[in-house]
Amino acid sequence: xxxxxxxxxxxxxxxxxxxxxxTLRRMNQAxxxxxxxGEGELIxxxxxxxxxxxxxxxxxxxxxxxxFNEDGRLALVxxxxxxxxxxxxxxxxxxxxxxxxxxxSEVILHAHEQWGDDCVQRFNxxxxxxxxxxxxxxxxxxxxxxxxxxxxxxxxxxxxVFSSEPAGVNAAQRLDQADTGKLFEYLAYGYRRDDGRSFYxxxxxxxxGHHAVWQDGELRLKCHWQLSDSQASADQRAVDPAALRExxxxxxxxxxxxxxxxxxxxxxxxxxxxxxxxxxxxxxAGRLHxxxxxxxxxxxxxxxxxxxxxLRALMATCPRVQSVELTPDATQMAQQLPQFVAAMQEPQASxxxxxxxxxxxxxxxxxxxxxxxxxxxxxxxxxxGRYIAGYRLLDLLLTRPQSAWREARAMQQRMGFGxxxxxxxxxxxxxxxxAASAWRAxxxxxxxxxxxxxxxxxxxxxxxxxxxxxRGHNLDRHLRSQxxxxxxxxxxxxxxxxxxxxxxxxxxxxxxxxxxxxxFAQPMGAxxxxxxxxxxxxxxxxxxxPAAIVDNHRKIGFATPFAAWAASPAFRALLQDLVASDSFRxxxxxxxxxxxxxxxxPDAVAHGFPVWRFVxxxxxxxxxxxxxx
Numbered sequence: 118x119x120x121x122x123x124x125x126x127x128x129x130x131x132x133x134x135x136x137x138x139x140t141l142r143r144m145n146q147a148x149x150x151x152x153x154x155g156e157g158e159l160i161x162x163x164x165x166x167x168x169x170x171x172x173x174x175x176x177x178x179x180x181x182x183x184x185f186n187e188d189g190r191l192a193l194v195x196x197x198x199x200x201x202x203x204x205x206x207x208x209x210x211x212x213x214x215x216x217x218x219x220x221x222s223e224v225i226l227h228a229h230e231q232w233g234d235d236c237v238q239r240f241n242x243x244x245x246x247x248x249x250x251x252x253x254x255x256x257x258x259x260x261x262x263x264x265x266x267x268x269x270x271x272x273x274x275x276x277x278v279f280s281s282e283p284a285g286v287n288a289a290q291r292l293d294q295a296d297t298g299k300l301f302e303y304l305a306y307g308y309r310r311d312d313g314r315s316f317y318x319x320x321x322x323x324x325x326g327h328h329a330v331w332q333d334g335e336l337r338l339k340c341h342w343q344l345s346d347s348q349a350s351a352d353q354r355a356v357d358p359a360a361l362r363e364x365x366x367x368x369x370x371x372x373x374x375x376x377x378x379x380x381x382x383x384x385x386x387x388x389x390x391x392x393x394x395x396x397x398x399x400x401x402a403g404r405l406h407x408x409x410x411x412x413x414x415x416x417x418x419x420x421x422x423x424x425x426x427x428l429r430a431l432m433a434t435c436p437r438v439q440s441v442e443l444t445p446d447a448t449q450m451a452q453q454l455p456q457f458v459a460a461m462q463e464p465q466a467s468x469x470x471x472x473x474x475x476x477x478x479x480x481x482x483x484x485x486x487x488x489x490x491x492x493x494x495x496x497x498x499x500x501x502g503r504y505i506a507g508y509r510l511l512d513l514l515l516t517r518p519q520s521a522w523r524e525a526r527a528m529q530q531r532m533g534f535g536x537x538x539x540x541x542x543x544x545x546x547x548x549x550x551x552a553a554s555a556w557r558a559x560x561x562x563x564x565x566x567x568x569x570x571x572x573x574x575x576x577x578x579x580x581x582x583x584x585x586x587x588r589g590h591n592l593d594r595h596l597r598s599q600x601x602x603x604x605x606x607x608x609x610x611x612x613x614x615x616x617x618x619x620x621x622x623x624x625x626x627x628x629x630x631x632x633x634x635x636x637f638a639q640p641m642g643a644x645x646x647x648x649x650x651x652x653x654x655x656x657x658x659x660x661x662x663p664a665a666i667v668d669n670h671r672k673i674g675f676a677t678p679f680a681a682w683a684a685s686p687a688f689r690a691l692l693q694d695l696v697a698s699d700s701f702r703x704x705x706x707x708x709x710x711x712x713x714x715x716x717x718x719p720d721a722v723a724h725g726f727p728v729w730r731f732v733x734x735x736x737x738x739x740x741x742x743x744x745x746x
Contacts (some may be wrong), residue, residue: 120151120183120617121194122167122285123247123266124225125256131163141165143288150210151196151617159192159249164247168194171620174202176376179218186226190252195222195283197244197266198624205239209592212389217723228664230652234328234399237341241371242631243464245281245323256331262342262630263493263600264311264325275334283462283612292732294318301576302570304730307466307556308580309607312524316737317464325606333675342630344637353644356635358657363393364635365657369395370465372489373405379487380480382623383412383431385424387651388491388500390666391432391658392626396489397435398661409437413480413488415472416442420678423479430663433684445677451687454732459740460618464733466607468679469551474615481619488509488616490503492608493627496600497636498651499592499644502670507542508592510644516589527648531670546591550598552563552581562725567712569705592641600633679729683722692716692732701735703746 122144124137134139138160145156152169159166168182183192194625199205202221203227210216212525214227221242222550228236229248234257235661242704243265248257258279260268268281278289286292296318302308303316309483323329326342354454380398383389399405405530411434417423425442427671432440449469457474458464460530465471495501501646506528511520528534545553551628558565565573585591599605616623626632636644636653643653682688695701696713700728702711715721719730737743 118150118173119194120145120169120281120285121196121247122148122165122243122280123194123256124165124276124278124289124332125163125249126163128163130275134160134162137165138586141167141204144285145169145289146293146603147284148452151281152621153464154337155181157182157194161251163254164249166192166247168195171486171622172375173375173618173622174222174273175197175218175220177218182222183219184220184222186224187420188193190227190250192249192251193222193226193246193627195225195246196243196268197242197246197261198372198622199224199240199242199244200374200624201239201241203374217597221387222548229257234330235327235342237259237261241631242604243624243628247279249334254332258323258329258331259341260323260325260327262607263633264606265613265625265628267610267613268323269315269320269601270323270329273319274335275615277331277336281617283315283320287317292317292320292741293743295322295738297572297706298576298579300582300734301572302464303464304706304727304734305564305573305577306554306580307727307730308603309463309610310556310581311602311606315701317741317743325601326419342625344601345634346597347638355639355653358659360655361635361657361676364629365391365626366395366399368629368632369489370404371408371629372624375397375487377486378571379407379489379624380409380485381412382411382476382480382488382490383414383428383440385414385427385431385663385666386491386667387654387658387666388494388627388668390427390491390662391494391654392489393431393435393438394661395626397437400437407437407450409439411441411483411485413441413443413476414442415677417474417678418444419680421589422678426667427663427669430665441532443476443479445472448687449475449683449686450682451691452692455736455740456734458733461611461614461737462741463614464730464737465609466730468677468682468729470611470615473612475619477616477619477621482549483656487622487624489624489626490612492612492623492625493605493626493633494651494654496596496656497633499596499625499641500651502528502645502650503534503538503542505531505592505595505645506534506539507544508595509544509641510539510543511546511585512589512591513640515591517588524646524648529648532636532650533671541543547585549585551578551580554580562727563715563731564727567708567715567731569707572706579705592645593637627633680722683728684719692728694730695735700734703745704735704738707731 152171154172155170157168166183182194201219204225205224209227244261247267248354278286280286299316328339331339416425659667
């Protein structure tokens with residue numbers, strides 16, 4: 118896990134080597150937090166490759182980058198992990214390749230020699246890498262299937278600048294303008310879609326599951342992976358619980374491959390609890406090389422979001438896991454929020470990202486470099502019940518209307534949803550994505566009322582539509598949309614940035630592409646039915662996890678008590694200073710007097726106004742030095 122940077126330009130317009138070297142070193146310094154264990158560079162006519170190393174696999178100098186193949190023709194800088202590197206190395210050695218290190222980075226080089234650009238089809242991992250062919254002057258950029266690892270770039274007059282973070286590109290060419298469409302979607306809806314754009318004008322992102330090939334000033338993008346769009350039939354047999362447990366266990370074993378200790382990021386929810394149980398049991402069976410692991414959890418004593426009871430019930434069944442409970446503080450949040458926003462380099466969708474950043478700071482302070490979490494299960498296996506219940510009911514109304522009433526009753530009993538909420542969520546599913554988002558922005562949250570009319574007029578129609586599927590596949594389409602285009606990408610973005618800002622690597626067993634493919638091959642009833650979300654996972658771990666976790670159908674994700682935090686004197690003081698500032702009052706994107714009035718209302722958060730988003734946006738604009746013109 119590392120930070121990568123690079124500049125490549127046509128020879129006819131190449132800068133002097135000393136200029137390239139100076140620029141690259143600024144870029145490497147800008148992302149030094151991603152790799153405090155080492156630094157490397159390659160400078161040659163029209164090319165600069167830089168690397169900051171966080172040593173996880175093969176801690177020796179043999180794992181340093183840029184890394185070259187035997188004849189020096191190929192040069193690689195790589196951020197991520199190829200978890201199945203052991204098996205791939207054996208296959209490549211059998212084909213005659215000779216290795217000089219134990220690193221997974223070298224596996225990429227030999228795999229590309231053997232199979233070309235399609236080598237990524239064989240990778241089980243997360244990656245963003247740049248591979249330079251010195252003979253053909255061809256640069257291959259690649260990003261993993263779901264975009265776990267980031268890769269951004271700017272192309273101008275044939276010159277390509279790329280980095281793991283906006284800060285890296287900014288060190289090479291100033292990013293001082295906002296992408297107003299992206300900013301509008303964030304302020305109005307809370308979205309950060311995976312559409313190839315960033316919050317910075319002129320800065321693009323390599324989409325998940327894509328390659329980009331640069332040669333002689335031209336850049337071509339090519340998709341290397343897509344989630345199968347075949348629909349599972351309603352009567353198709355669901356996955357065997359034992360097979361699902363074993364596949365998850367294999368994903369965990371692969372992600373425990375490390376030359377440094379691995380810890381867990383824990384909550385009281387089903388997903389991270391399943392991973393915790395697997396880790397405990399694999400250690401006990403001798404299949405993981407560890408005596409004990411540590412699990413870190415954010416707890417909120419006295420708040421409805423607190424999961425201490427469920428957590429402790431889990432730990433009573435996992436003697437090989439040592440629990441560490443950490444409590445975020447509201448006063449600290451107000452004091453640290455500007456620092457947090459600057460570190461994240463983009464505005465974040467919810468205060469969960471701040472809690473995550475705080476956890477990463479604590480974990481890093483204890484010398485931990487690698488943590489596992491439960492990310493990805495909700496999107497694939499149908500979690501977040503409150504937000505998907507309407508899609509499930511709509512599908513039943515369209516295909517089996519006699520079953521819709523029974524499902525609604527089960528949701529009321531198990532999930533605690535009232536008839537009004539179920540009706541509104543079904544209506545939202547019927548509206549389609551664009552209309553539902555506009556309704557929330559106008560009515561439920563009220564964000565549109567404080568936004569500039571020209572901003573709304575220019576960008577409100579650009580949100581892609583996800584219309585109703587009258588054949589009854591709306592929930593599956595919604596989950597795919599969340600996974601590939603909407604919510605999942607912004608979660609991955611903040612997790613990577615908040616962890617790597619503290620030089621910590623996150624690994625997510627549920628994001629294993631085999632588990633993702635398996636989930637979307639399941640009939641919907643196996644994922645969500647009878648008021649039970651993530652049904653296949655609950656059945657797979659029903660005999661292993663405490664009932665307080667398996668039978669908890671009301672969990673809403675990794676939540677934080679932001680309403681209480683926002684009411685603290687420290688946060689109120691932060692708001693007062695923010696709305697009184699010249700920068701806030703001069704922004705053309707919002708009605709500053711009206712927005713100030715809304716932000717300062719004591720019950721703004723409780724009434725659903727997106728206080729967090731507007732505060733984040735203003736702090737980000739300041740930190741990035743972005744003007745409104």
